[in-house]
Amino acid sequence: MNVLALSGGVGGAKLALGLSRCLAPDELTIVANTADDFTHLGLRICPDLDTVMYTLAEISNPEVGWGQQDETWQCLGALSDLGAESWFRLGDRDLATHLVRTERLGDGQTLSHLTEYLCEQLNIQHQLVPMADQSVSTQVDTEMGRFSFQHYFVRERCEPKVTGFEFEGIEQARPSPGFQAALVDRAEGDDGPIVICPSNPFVSVEPMLALPGVRTTMVDSHRPVIAVSPIVGGEALKGPAAKMMAELGIEQSAMSVANYYGNLIDGFVIDTVDAELQPMIEQSGIPTIVTNTVMVTLADRIQLAEDVLSFAATLRS
Numbered sequence: 001m002n003v004l005a006l007s008g009g010v011g012g013a014k015l016a017l018g019l020s021r022c023l024a025p026d027e028l029t030i031v032a033n034t035a036d037d038f039t040h041l042g043l044r045i046c047p048d049l050d051t052v053m054y055t056l057a058e059i060s061n062p063e064v065g066w067g068q069q070d071e072t073w074q075c076l077g078a079l080s081d082l083g084a085e086s087w088f089r090l091g092d093r094d095l096a097t098h099l100v101r102t103e104r105l106g107d108g109q110t111l112s113h114l115t116e117y118l119c120e121q122l123n124i125q126h127q128l129v130p131m132a133d134q135s136v137s138t139q140v141d142t143e144m145g146r147f148s149f150q151h152y153f154v155r156e157r158c159e160p161k162v163t164g165f166e167f168e169g170i171e172q173a174r175p176s177p178g179f180q181a182a183l184v185d186r187a188e189g190d191d192g193p194i195v196i197c198p199s200n201p202f203v204s205v206e207p208m209l210a211l212p213g214v215r216t217t218m219v220d221s222h223r224p225v226i227a228v229s230p231i232v233g234g235e236a237l238k239g240p241a242a243k244m245m246a247e248l249g250i251e252q253s254a255m256s257v258a259n260y261y262g263n264l265i266d267g268f269v270i271d272t273v274d275a276e277l278q279p280m281i282e283q284s285g286i287p288t289i290v291t292n293t294v295m296v297t298l299a300d301r302i303q304l305a306e307d308v309l310s311f312a313a314t315l316r317s
């Protein structure tokens with residue numbers, strides 16, 4: 001079985017870890033969004049890629065989900081003393097990742113090669129790849145003007161009212177070699193599902209789908225595409241997805257997520273608190289299962305991964 005998982009940051013990373021506990025290294029490819037990436041203090045920072053990488057290596061900060069556990073903040077404090085920008089919290093251990101990445105990118109290595117190297121150093125067995133090797137940069141249009149993603153998300157605390165998004169550089173970018181290889185249909189019967197992890201549909205998943213050729217390949221594929229709702233009880237478990245929905249005039253519900261993905265998906269997974277939405281979503285033509293999608297413990301992550309894989313086995317694209 002070849003399973004392809006598309007992940008944003010914290011929520012997606014949790015399911016990616018669950019999948020990695022159910023599947024052998026050669027059965028799973030995890031693609032991380034890189035449209036949140038930015039250059040800060042001269043360092044290339046890939047927040048979603050690092051969140052997934054640290055989660056798979058089981059060294060992520062359990063409180064916030066991003067950055068490393070047992071982190072110290074000496075450098076951040078010193079930056080602040082020097083009057084440098086300190087709104088983006090870079091921990092001392094995390095900084096090492098950005099230093100190695102920035103140096104090697106400067107030497108001409110691709111983000112794919114670098115990610116493979118970092119994963120190897122962190123003893124990650126499963127394949128984690130960036131969505132693209134070229135730079136794509138999410139711009140958030142708001143009533144207070146345009147912000148690059150991390151400026152909107154962290155510096156402005158998602159407060160400005162969102163009016164739209166642009167993924168700068170998307171037309172020139174291409175799916176990374178690892179993403180492309182995992183996307184292509186293999187022999188019939190050999191292909192597992194494509195899993196859209198519970199990540200923000202607008203800014204975490206959409207950039208991966210918007211890469212040239214990805215959406216059409218997924219729609220045309222005979223593999224089942226299954227999305228897990230990041231909206232539970234009308235709220236996002238983490239991040240601004242529900243707030244963005246309200247600001248974009250979309251009802252804040254798991255149903256809206258199913259509608260957003262539309263004919264791209266062959267199956268949808270919602271939380272038990274949203275069980276009453278199941279008949280409505282199924283009426284719109286999308287087979288839907290109800291299960292616990294709130295992944296607090298490792299057992300929850302593994303259970304959801306098992307539920308998604310068993311559901312996939314019942315579906316044909």
Ligand code: FO1
Nearest residue numbers: 009036046047050066067087088089090154
């Ligand atoms: N998120 C925050 O809310 N505040 C931060 O200061 C912050 C720093 C940070 C540093 C490295 C990293 O890899 C991620 C970091 N994040 C921070 C998370 C990140 O901004 C978001 O989780 C994603 O971009 C959204 O998926």
